[in-house]
Amino acid sequence: MKQQFGDLLVLAEQGQFDVIVHGCNCFCTMGAGIAKAIKEKFPEAYQADLQTVSGDRGKLGTYSQAKIQREGGEFVIINAYTQFNWRGRGIKADYAAIEQVFKSIKSEFSGLRIAYPLIGAGLAGGDWAVISKMIDHELHGEAHTLVRLI
Template sequence: MKTVVGDLLQLAIKGEFDVIIHGCNCQCVMGKGIALSIKQSFPEAYAADCSTTKGDDQKLGTFSEAKVVRGPHTFHVLNAYTQFHWRGAGVKADYEAIRKVMKSVKAHFSGKRIAYPKIGAGLAGGDWDIIRGIIDEELAGEDHTYVEFGA
Protein backbone atom coordinates (compact mmCIF):
# COMPACT_ATOMS: atom_id res chain seq x y z
CA MET A 1 0.00 0.00 0.00
CA LYS A 2 1.36 3.36 -1.01
CA THR A 3 0.41 6.39 1.07
CA VAL A 4 0.10 9.98 -0.12
CA VAL A 5 -1.20 13.08 1.60
CA GLY A 6 -3.76 15.14 -0.30
CA ASP A 7 -7.37 15.41 -1.40
CA LEU A 8 -8.53 12.11 -2.91
CA LEU A 9 -11.25 13.77 -4.99
CA GLN A 10 -8.97 16.46 -6.41
CA LEU A 11 -6.28 13.90 -7.20
CA ALA A 12 -8.85 11.84 -9.12
CA ILE A 13 -10.05 14.91 -11.02
CA LYS A 14 -6.42 15.63 -11.95
CA GLY A 15 -6.09 12.15 -13.46
CA GLU A 16 -3.94 10.55 -10.73
CA PHE A 17 -6.24 7.52 -10.29
CA ASP A 18 -8.47 5.31 -12.42
CA VAL A 19 -10.64 4.09 -9.55
CA ILE A 20 -11.50 5.63 -6.19
CA ILE A 21 -13.27 3.65 -3.49
CA HIS A 22 -15.07 4.93 -0.42
CA GLY A 23 -17.03 3.09 2.24
CA CYS A 24 -20.81 3.46 2.25
CA ASN A 25 -23.67 2.30 4.38
CA CYS A 26 -26.59 0.39 2.85
CA GLN A 27 -29.12 3.18 3.46
CA CYS A 28 -28.55 5.36 0.33
CA VAL A 29 -27.71 8.41 2.43
CA MET A 30 -24.11 9.60 1.83
CA GLY A 31 -24.69 12.29 4.45
CA LYS A 32 -21.34 12.72 6.25
CA GLY A 33 -17.60 12.43 5.83
CA ILE A 34 -16.05 11.74 2.47
CA ALA A 35 -19.32 10.20 1.26
CA LEU A 36 -20.97 13.63 1.50
CA SER A 37 -18.07 15.23 -0.40
CA ILE A 38 -18.40 12.56 -3.10
CA LYS A 39 -22.17 13.09 -3.25
CA GLN A 40 -21.62 16.83 -3.77
CA SER A 41 -18.67 16.57 -6.18
CA PHE A 42 -19.76 13.51 -8.16
CA PRO A 43 -23.56 13.33 -8.30
CA GLU A 44 -23.12 10.36 -10.65
CA ALA A 45 -21.86 8.35 -7.66
CA TYR A 46 -24.84 9.32 -5.52
CA ALA A 47 -27.18 8.37 -8.39
CA ALA A 48 -25.47 4.96 -8.54
CA ASP A 49 -26.00 4.55 -4.79
CA CYS A 50 -29.66 5.56 -5.08
CA SER A 51 -30.17 3.00 -7.86
CA THR A 52 -29.65 0.26 -5.26
CA THR A 53 -32.27 -0.91 -2.76
CA LYS A 54 -32.26 1.18 0.42
CA GLY A 55 -31.70 -0.87 3.57
CA ASP A 56 -30.77 -4.09 1.75
CA ASP A 57 -28.20 -5.96 3.81
CA GLN A 58 -27.39 -8.07 0.76
CA LYS A 59 -25.44 -5.07 -0.54
CA LEU A 60 -22.78 -5.62 2.15
CA GLY A 61 -19.52 -6.56 0.44
CA THR A 62 -20.61 -5.23 -2.97
CA PHE A 63 -20.27 -1.86 -4.64
CA SER A 64 -22.17 0.42 -6.97
CA GLU A 65 -20.18 2.21 -9.62
CA ALA A 66 -20.22 5.54 -11.42
CA LYS A 67 -18.09 6.52 -14.38
CA VAL A 68 -17.03 10.13 -13.89
CA VAL A 69 -15.68 12.42 -16.59
CA ARG A 70 -14.09 15.70 -15.54
CA GLY A 71 -12.31 17.57 -18.30
CA PRO A 72 -9.86 15.26 -20.03
CA HIS A 73 -9.94 12.64 -17.24
CA THR A 74 -12.24 9.67 -16.71
CA PHE A 75 -12.31 7.58 -13.54
CA HIS A 76 -14.67 5.32 -11.64
CA VAL A 77 -16.10 6.02 -8.20
CA LEU A 78 -17.01 2.90 -6.25
CA ASN A 79 -19.54 3.14 -3.43
CA ALA A 80 -18.30 0.18 -1.37
CA TYR A 81 -20.98 -1.18 0.95
CA THR A 82 -18.84 -1.79 4.02
CA GLN A 83 -21.36 -1.05 6.77
CA PHE A 84 -25.10 -1.58 7.11
CA HIS A 85 -26.03 1.66 8.88
CA TRP A 86 -24.47 4.70 10.53
CA ARG A 87 -26.50 5.08 13.72
CA GLY A 88 -25.40 4.45 17.27
CA ALA A 89 -22.10 3.95 19.02
CA GLY A 90 -19.48 1.31 18.37
CA VAL A 91 -17.90 -0.22 15.31
CA LYS A 92 -20.16 -0.17 12.27
CA ALA A 93 -17.51 -1.28 9.78
CA ASP A 94 -17.99 -4.87 8.63
CA TYR A 95 -14.53 -6.37 8.10
CA GLU A 96 -15.82 -9.29 6.02
CA ALA A 97 -17.71 -6.85 3.78
CA ILE A 98 -14.50 -4.85 3.33
CA ARG A 99 -12.64 -8.04 2.38
CA LYS A 100 -15.34 -9.09 -0.08
CA VAL A 101 -15.40 -5.62 -1.69
CA MET A 102 -11.63 -5.57 -2.13
CA LYS A 103 -11.66 -9.04 -3.72
CA SER A 104 -14.27 -7.78 -6.15
CA VAL A 105 -12.31 -4.59 -6.85
CA LYS A 106 -9.26 -6.68 -7.76
CA ALA A 107 -11.34 -8.91 -10.01
CA HIS A 108 -12.89 -5.96 -11.87
CA PHE A 109 -10.09 -3.37 -11.86
CA SER A 110 -6.81 -5.28 -11.88
CA GLY A 111 -4.07 -3.21 -13.49
CA LYS A 112 -5.79 0.11 -12.72
CA ARG A 113 -4.57 2.84 -10.36
CA ILE A 114 -6.79 2.41 -7.28
CA ALA A 115 -7.09 4.87 -4.37
CA TYR A 116 -9.13 5.17 -1.19
CA PRO A 117 -9.38 7.02 2.14
CA LYS A 118 -9.37 5.19 5.50
CA ILE A 119 -12.31 3.01 4.47
CA GLY A 120 -14.28 1.94 7.52
CA ALA A 121 -11.93 3.59 10.01
CA GLY A 122 -13.49 7.06 10.19
CA LEU A 123 -17.15 7.48 11.02
CA ALA A 124 -17.66 3.69 10.86
CA GLY A 125 -15.28 3.24 13.79
CA GLY A 126 -13.25 0.33 12.41
CA ASP A 127 -9.64 -0.41 13.32
CA TRP A 128 -7.40 0.94 10.53
CA ASP A 129 -4.65 -1.59 11.29
CA ILE A 130 -7.09 -4.45 10.64
CA ILE A 131 -8.56 -2.77 7.56
CA ARG A 132 -5.12 -1.91 6.16
CA GLY A 133 -4.16 -5.57 6.46
CA ILE A 134 -7.31 -6.67 4.64
CA ILE A 135 -6.73 -4.18 1.82
CA ASP A 136 -3.06 -5.19 1.45
CA GLU A 137 -3.99 -8.88 1.30
CA GLU A 138 -6.84 -8.49 -1.18
CA LEU A 139 -5.15 -5.94 -3.45
CA ALA A 140 -1.74 -7.65 -3.39
CA GLY A 141 0.10 -6.99 -6.65
CA GLU A 142 -2.10 -4.02 -7.57
CA ASP A 143 -1.24 -0.32 -7.78
CA HIS A 144 -3.23 0.92 -4.78
CA THR A 145 -2.87 4.02 -2.66
CA TYR A 146 -4.24 5.21 0.66
CA VAL A 147 -4.83 8.97 0.44
CA GLU A 148 -4.52 10.61 3.81
CA PHE A 149 -6.51 13.84 3.76
CA GLY A 150 -4.32 16.89 4.06
CA ALA A 151 -2.79 19.82 2.23
Protein backbone atom coordinates in the same frame (compact mmCIF):
# COMPACT_ATOMS: atom_id res chain seq x y z
CA MET B 1 0.07 -0.06 0.04
CA LYS B 2 1.38 3.30 -1.01
CA GLN B 3 0.37 6.32 1.06
CA GLN B 4 0.10 9.96 0.18
CA PHE B 5 -1.44 13.06 1.65
CA GLY B 6 -3.97 15.22 -0.16
CA ASP B 7 -7.57 15.46 -1.28
CA LEU B 8 -8.55 12.16 -2.86
CA LEU B 9 -11.25 13.77 -5.02
CA VAL B 10 -8.96 16.47 -6.38
CA LEU B 11 -6.23 13.94 -7.10
CA ALA B 12 -8.68 11.76 -9.01
CA GLU B 13 -9.89 14.76 -11.01
CA GLN B 14 -6.27 15.54 -11.84
CA GLY B 15 -5.89 12.08 -13.37
CA GLN B 16 -3.74 10.46 -10.67
CA PHE B 17 -6.12 7.53 -10.14
CA ASP B 18 -8.37 5.39 -12.33
CA VAL B 19 -10.59 4.11 -9.52
CA ILE B 20 -11.45 5.60 -6.15
CA VAL B 21 -13.20 3.56 -3.47
CA HIS B 22 -15.10 4.89 -0.49
CA GLY B 23 -17.21 3.19 2.14
CA CYS B 24 -20.99 3.58 2.24
CA ASN B 25 -23.82 2.40 4.41
CA CYS B 26 -26.69 0.40 2.94
CA PHE B 27 -29.29 3.19 3.24
CA CYS B 28 -28.38 5.42 0.25
CA THR B 29 -27.67 8.46 2.42
CA MET B 30 -24.10 9.54 1.61
CA GLY B 31 -24.67 12.14 4.32
CA ALA B 32 -21.32 12.47 6.08
CA GLY B 33 -17.58 12.26 5.61
CA ILE B 34 -16.08 11.68 2.18
CA ALA B 35 -19.36 10.14 0.98
CA LYS B 36 -21.06 13.51 1.45
CA ALA B 37 -18.27 15.28 -0.43
CA ILE B 38 -18.59 12.76 -3.28
CA LYS B 39 -22.37 13.18 -3.34
CA GLU B 40 -21.96 16.95 -3.69
CA LYS B 41 -19.06 16.98 -6.16
CA PHE B 42 -19.92 13.90 -8.22
CA PRO B 43 -23.71 13.42 -8.20
CA GLU B 44 -23.30 10.55 -10.67
CA ALA B 45 -21.94 8.43 -7.79
CA TYR B 46 -24.96 9.27 -5.64
CA GLN B 47 -27.29 8.37 -8.52
CA ALA B 48 -25.55 4.98 -8.74
CA ASP B 49 -26.13 4.52 -5.00
CA LEU B 50 -29.81 5.39 -5.42
CA GLN B 51 -30.18 2.60 -8.00
CA THR B 52 -29.66 0.09 -5.18
CA VAL B 53 -32.28 -0.96 -2.62
CA SER B 54 -32.13 1.22 0.50
CA GLY B 55 -31.76 -0.76 3.72
CA ASP B 56 -30.86 -4.03 2.00
CA ARG B 57 -28.38 -5.89 4.22
CA GLY B 58 -27.55 -8.02 1.18
CA LYS B 59 -25.60 -5.08 -0.26
CA LEU B 60 -22.83 -5.60 2.30
CA GLY B 61 -19.65 -6.61 0.49
CA THR B 62 -20.89 -5.32 -2.87
CA TYR B 63 -20.63 -1.95 -4.57
CA SER B 64 -22.23 0.37 -7.06
CA GLN B 65 -20.12 2.42 -9.42
CA ALA B 66 -20.18 5.54 -11.54
CA LYS B 67 -17.92 6.60 -14.37
CA ILE B 68 -16.92 10.22 -13.87
CA GLN B 69 -15.89 12.31 -16.86
CA ARG B 70 -14.35 15.71 -16.27
CA GLU B 71 -11.85 17.95 -18.05
CA GLY B 72 -8.95 16.20 -16.31
CA GLY B 73 -10.03 12.83 -17.70
CA GLU B 74 -12.16 10.02 -16.44
CA PHE B 75 -12.20 7.72 -13.45
CA VAL B 76 -14.59 5.40 -11.63
CA ILE B 77 -16.05 5.96 -8.18
CA ILE B 78 -16.85 2.83 -6.21
CA ASN B 79 -19.58 3.14 -3.57
CA ALA B 80 -18.44 0.22 -1.41
CA TYR B 81 -21.12 -1.11 0.94
CA THR B 82 -18.90 -1.68 3.97
CA GLN B 83 -21.30 -0.91 6.81
CA PHE B 84 -24.99 -1.58 7.26
CA ASN B 85 -26.03 1.67 8.92
CA TRP B 86 -24.63 4.78 10.55
CA ARG B 87 -26.73 5.07 13.70
CA GLY B 88 -25.87 4.38 17.29
CA ARG B 89 -22.58 3.72 19.00
CA GLY B 90 -19.86 1.25 18.36
CA ILE B 91 -18.08 -0.05 15.32
CA LYS B 92 -20.12 0.18 12.13
CA ALA B 93 -17.44 -1.19 9.80
CA ASP B 94 -18.19 -4.72 8.61
CA TYR B 95 -14.79 -6.37 8.15
CA ALA B 96 -16.11 -9.25 6.05
CA ALA B 97 -17.82 -6.74 3.74
CA ILE B 98 -14.63 -4.70 3.37
CA GLU B 99 -12.66 -7.82 2.52
CA GLN B 100 -15.23 -8.97 -0.06
CA VAL B 101 -15.43 -5.53 -1.69
CA PHE B 102 -11.68 -5.38 -2.25
CA LYS B 103 -11.60 -8.94 -3.56
CA SER B 104 -14.24 -7.93 -6.13
CA ILE B 105 -12.44 -4.69 -6.96
CA LYS B 106 -9.25 -6.60 -7.75
CA SER B 107 -11.22 -8.91 -10.02
CA GLU B 108 -12.89 -6.07 -11.95
CA PHE B 109 -10.21 -3.36 -11.88
CA SER B 110 -6.88 -5.23 -11.89
CA GLY B 111 -4.11 -3.25 -13.53
CA LEU B 112 -5.66 0.15 -12.78
CA ARG B 113 -4.54 2.76 -10.25
CA ILE B 114 -6.82 2.36 -7.22
CA ALA B 115 -7.07 4.82 -4.32
CA TYR B 116 -9.14 5.09 -1.15
CA PRO B 117 -9.38 6.98 2.15
CA LEU B 118 -9.30 5.26 5.58
CA ILE B 119 -12.26 3.08 4.61
CA GLY B 120 -14.11 1.81 7.66
CA ALA B 121 -11.73 3.51 10.10
CA GLY B 122 -13.23 6.99 10.14
CA LEU B 123 -16.88 7.50 10.97
CA ALA B 124 -17.46 3.71 10.88
CA GLY B 125 -15.05 3.24 13.80
CA GLY B 126 -13.12 0.24 12.50
CA ASP B 127 -9.50 -0.58 13.29
CA TRP B 128 -7.26 0.64 10.45
CA ALA B 129 -4.53 -1.84 11.40
CA VAL B 130 -6.96 -4.68 10.68
CA ILE B 131 -8.54 -3.06 7.61
CA SER B 132 -5.25 -2.09 5.97
CA LYS B 133 -4.00 -5.70 6.20
CA MET B 134 -7.17 -6.91 4.48
CA ILE B 135 -6.81 -4.34 1.70
CA ASP B 136 -3.12 -5.17 1.21
CA HIS B 137 -3.95 -8.86 1.03
CA GLU B 138 -6.84 -8.49 -1.42
CA LEU B 139 -5.06 -5.97 -3.66
CA HIS B 140 -1.70 -7.74 -3.59
CA GLY B 141 0.21 -6.95 -6.78
CA GLU B 142 -2.00 -3.97 -7.66
CA ALA B 143 -1.14 -0.25 -7.71
CA HIS B 144 -3.18 0.96 -4.75
CA THR B 145 -2.85 4.04 -2.58
CA LEU B 146 -4.21 5.22 0.73
CA VAL B 147 -4.87 8.97 0.48
CA ARG B 148 -4.95 10.79 3.80
CA LEU B 149 -6.26 14.32 4.18
CA ILE B 150 -3.64 16.86 5.10
